[in-house]
Amino acid sequence: MGTAEGLRSAGRTWTLGSCGTYLGIAAITWGMVLWVEVDAWTYHYSDQGDYTWEQARNFCQTFFTDLVAIQNQQEIEYLNKSLPYHGRYYWIGIRKLGSTWTWVGTQKALSKEAENWAEGEPNNRRSNQDCVEIYIQRPQQSGKWNDEPCNRKKKALCYRASCQPFSCSQRGECVETIGSYRCECYPGFHGPECADVLQCAKLEPKGVPMNCSHPYGDFSYNSTCEFGCHKGFERQGAGVLRCLPSQEWSANIPTCTAVTCPVLRAPDQGEMNCSHLHGDFSFGSTCAFSCQKGFVLMGPESRECTATGIWTGDATRCEATACPVLSAPDQGEMNCSHLHGDFTFGSTCAFSCQKGFVLMGPESRECTATGIWTGDATRCEAISCPVLSAPDQGEMHCSQIHGNFTYGSMCAFSCQTGFALVGLQSRECTALGTWTGDTPHCEAVTCPVLRAPDQGEMNCSHLHGDFTFGSTCAFSCQKGFVLMGPESRECTATGIWTGDATRCEAISCPVLSAPDQGEMRCSHLHGNFTYGSMCAFSCQTGFVLVGLQSRECTALGTWTGDTPHCEAITCPVLRAPDQGELNCSHLHGDFTFGSSCAFSCQTGFVLIGSDRRKCTATETWTGDAPRCEAIKCSALTTPKMGQATCFHLHGDFTFGSTCAFSCQVGFVLMGSESRECTALGTWTGNPTHCKAISCPVLSPPSRGQLSCSQLHGNFTYNSTCTFSCEEGFVRMGAEMLQCEATGNWTRDPPVCAEDGAFLKQVLAYSSSSALAVAGLVLSGGLIALLAKRLSDREEKRKLLKPTSDLGAPGTFTNAAYDANL
Template identity: 55%
Template sequence: MGSAVGLCSSPRAWGCDWNIARLLCFAAISWVLMTQMEVGAWTYHYGDKSDYSWEVARNFCRSFYTDLVAIQNQREIAYLNSVLPHHRTYYWIGIRKINNVWTWVGTSKALTKEAENWASREPNNKGRNQDCVEMYIKRDNDAGRWNDERCQKKKRALCYQASCQSSSCSQRGDCVETIGNYTCDCYPGFYGLECEHVVRCKNLDPGPDCSHPLGEYSYNSTCKFLCQEGFELQGLDTLQCLESGNWTAEAPECAAVKCPALAAPGRGGLNCTHWHGDFTYNSSCAFSCETGFVRNGSETLECTALGQWTGLPPLCEAVKCPVLDSPDRGQLNCTHRHGDFTYNSTCAFSCETGFVRNGSETLECTALGQWTGHPPRCEAVKCPVLDSPDRGQLNCTHRHGDFTYNSTCAFSCEMGFVRNGSETLECTALGQWTGHPPRCEAVKCPVLDSPDRGQLNCTHRHGDFTYNSTCAFSCETGFVRNGSETLECTALGQWTEHPPRCEAVKCPVLDSPGRGQLKCTHWHGDFTYNSTCAFSCETGFVRNGSEMLECTALGQWSDHPPLCEAVMCPGLAAPGRGRLNCTHWYGDFAYNSTCAFSCETGFVRNGSETVECTALGQWTGSPPLCEVMRCPKLRGLEPILMNCSHPLGSFSYGSVCRFRCTQGYFLNGTSRVRCQPDAHWSDKMPTCQEEAAPYFKQVLLYMGGGAVALVALLLTGMLIALLIKRLSDKEEEKTLLNPTSDLGVTGVFTNATFDSNL
């Protein structure tokens, strides 16, 4: 409470204006005094005096406690939902959308998918700045769940007081808050309840230079190793103590630097002294050569601290003779035992094909560095002299003398003639030409054949299908030539054009008719001469046109393509006193058309309600009739007189019957009835009752004159009442008869009664 009072003395610390700050301060003091839940070192705080916006609620929590509550697990959620009281506006918690990411404001860490605790269909992200989060407490649905809300809404703040301090976990681990306590998540290399212990590695032998920031040979200790000159480390030069209690590697050792191993030179010897191992630091080696060979290089080498010898190993080289060259048009084949052209080397001479040797075949290098003789020479072989062929020319090239080895003679022929034989002859190493001299013959073109469905007519001047031959092409009826009509054999042995083809005349491509199929037979290619195409139609459609078309030699079809037209049914009309409603898929009253019939009020359908046009051009049934509804017949019996009008038939819908009584009777009931659409009369048939006048006459005879006046008065009243009723019935009959008065139908009053047999 002291901290709250202190802040109220300087409310600017809350980041809001003076009046709001004062209000929050007083609310906070009341809140701290009245509501606090403590669970060990971790405490929750809530108030029931005022609601605040999210920012104001957080400023309050950070001023008096740690921050808005950070939900860590489901156990904490269950605890809060059980101990907090229900409040209609619920409670703010420490999550807010920052840069479009839901973030725990206390740690600035993003909310992970695994930690989400949203209520059903939340967050809804309606784009209304719903960037803050409330927690439902004791809600009927989604209790303990979260909902995103606009930050300016007023809700209760739910604060927590953290138990972790800056000194917690010895500053060697993360302090993790729990309900009622905290635990330490130690950094690598530390352990213990407060991370007070450091992991140790085994001690190293004396010698390395070590640094121990956390204790001797403990986590993060480092040790460096060095070797004397001429020696090198076998392993890592620096080791570090890891969090596992192991060094990064085994301790290294110092081994003498190695130089490359040496071997005795060819025709020589090697004598070495080794101080620290074969061919290592300070080893020395002396070289010597056999009799007849001399050393080329240093006599002694030593291995240095850098792992290199003081020089290159020497060689023992043999005595040299003068270098020999191959003779012109010959070869030199030498055997060198101790090096090129050295002691004991032997060289054999040979001549190229077509040349012969003049001199010694083999020479040898002696111990004095001289050859046993002079090198030989190679001379060319000769062939017979050649002449030019008939109707041709001869052109020769002589490299080593006229008509000698490798002389070449080329033969050519006049235009339109080709050589029969080798174009070029060459003088071989045996003194013979590579073939017989050629002849000049007329150029041949490829043999031509008559084209399919065509003819060929040729003229040959120098032999069949040779230079200057000409060939003419023609085609059969129904086929046209694709290419030149005449070809000529050229001097290149090629025809002036490619042979033409006889191709069938083409007709326009046909398509299947709508609602039909097309089946074609092609003899010479799709839609060409003699192709035939048959047309057929789907069920419910008939062909309008030829069934079969043929492609003629003129490239035209024998007729126009037919059409597939829907089968037609007879046209229908609405029945008398009825209506017709049709659906036409392929034309009026055509295949698959459906027609529905209905009747006017007072009429009933006699027949099918719906008919359909079939593929045979017939309706599925006969059109129905609309027949008038009939009421039971009426019969007149005295004293009732009946007069009826029948505009639509005897006792049918719309018929009206009027009633009256014979003299001496009056009507008891309606004066008229009407036949209704449901085939019932509008009322019951009336009856006639006898009038009372005759009875009164007899009475008067006995009562005398005194009663006459009374009787007269009574009769007068009755007559007036009867007259009024008759006038009323007349008006009612007029009204009923008006709708059908134009039909000119009249009735005759008769004795009437209902016909009970109908």
């Protein structure tokens, strides 16, 4: 059960009222409700029953506004002092949405400055603490916040907002404050309750129609004024102005200017006069048009600029006055010049006549401004020639194109049967008024003079004169010739002989042809292959004629003798060379003129001589007889310190030759043991040489020197090495070693030991037993030293291969390795 108490703070009275005021409503569903009132803003909490965070918010939203939204530290202090202590504390209106702590009533994120977390909070223990409680009357950190799981049950801490739906005149945002609220006015409004509206300057446009809308008063915030223009005028500037929160209009007052039309120009050959009411070529402007003399206006005489910016009517123009179209006179020509269009004012036309005609009328005419041509129509008349008549014994027929016996008239002349026209068959009237040619006349018809045919005779009889109408001629031929054509001919009235021309043709023999691979030359007296023709025969180079050299065509139409022919000349038969082959082609028979034989050799042999021979017209072959010789390889030499044994099949060091190589004692063969000369002229294998067998490399003994003579290379076969010791040392072993053919030295290398002089002093003062002991000790030491030396060398030798690269057992050639021993 809540209690009431009074608190005065900051000049205002806060009261904690009894729960009885709200008990009747709250107890229906939730049980006892306690409240705290601060003027219009009141806090409420549940006295009975605890709720989860969602249930607590549902409780607050059902009976009040929402879970409390704490705005400042003063409010926290008030709540902590006024509310009773509860062991589970109170839910407030903060919850984690996503990963952000948010005031659920306003959906605004909790700012860093407004945070009031208890020390170490929020800690999100167990990762499920998404709701917030406030510590009321807690011994430590009272009034601080703590994050808790939303399913835990606590007291609901509610508030009833002091802001109402019509607070701030609905012209601003109502912000809750402790004990009251304040208005944050929207742009354009001011005053405690945002009831006052900002004013803009009154608009007074001149000559521009305006229509305004004032939602909050004349020319106040959000007033809009729409501007237009009269017909024929267009607006310059914004069409709508709005009063802004800055108490300025959104734009300047627009103006109206007259609509303009495109600028007009006076038409060519014309003039234009315009009047402008509102400016040049703008709405209401009118323009009148006229044309110069000789021109007519096409289109409206005046045009006006309309409200749409378009001129009335179509574009005007001045066209030249037209005259009737002129044409050239018959048999004449016309050339015109036009200034303003074809056959219009100012056009001039000049006239002329063709050859044989004369111009009748003015030579030129001009089109006037009245559309009429100057002068009369022109024409061309034909020139006249003298009148003609028909010749005696003849007739005349004329064609008159331009009038009787005028320019271009044509007259044709002809004679009666048996007469021929002498002169032109026709005459024409020229442009000079004269006729072409002389006057013709008719004479008796004559036939061409005939002649006796070649190799023949002619006999004629003449009735009306030599070779005239009625004359007849008879024809005959000499021996060996035959008459071709009619035996007689007669001259007709047309001046033509009957029949075709006669001739005497020589009797023909069969046509001859040249023999194959031969030629024929003929002489023809009376025509090809006719009586008296003679043909001579010959053969081409490489061929011989068999038969007569010439034949003659007789009067019987046959040739003398038989037909000759040409045979190819024969060469001696050829054979393939030894170790070779022969391949021949024969054009005219085996081994005859033109036959060609190609020679080749077997592998390992080369052809000496011509690789091809040809049978000539002289019965001989070109070139010399070829032969096949074995291909040669370079001569091989016996290797130094070795022997070579060669076997030659086809000559010294030629194809098929083989050579075997060996070396003397103490030397080993390097390269192929045998080589063969190939068909390419090269030897198989690699060049051979004899290399001296190597012995192990020797080194000077300790405290000694080594001097060697090398005959065939360092430490090789027959090399000798001499050993010596320094003063105070004596050589133990051979003085000289020689390298043998086995690759071993004749003996083991010697060693240098200290001289035995000190031993003699010891023996001089010692007994015989002591001397014996010393001798034994010295001998044993020398023997042990020598055995150690030999043992070391034997150990090193075991590291070498048992077989050398030369394949000889016991011979070692690793000089680099031996040198290190």
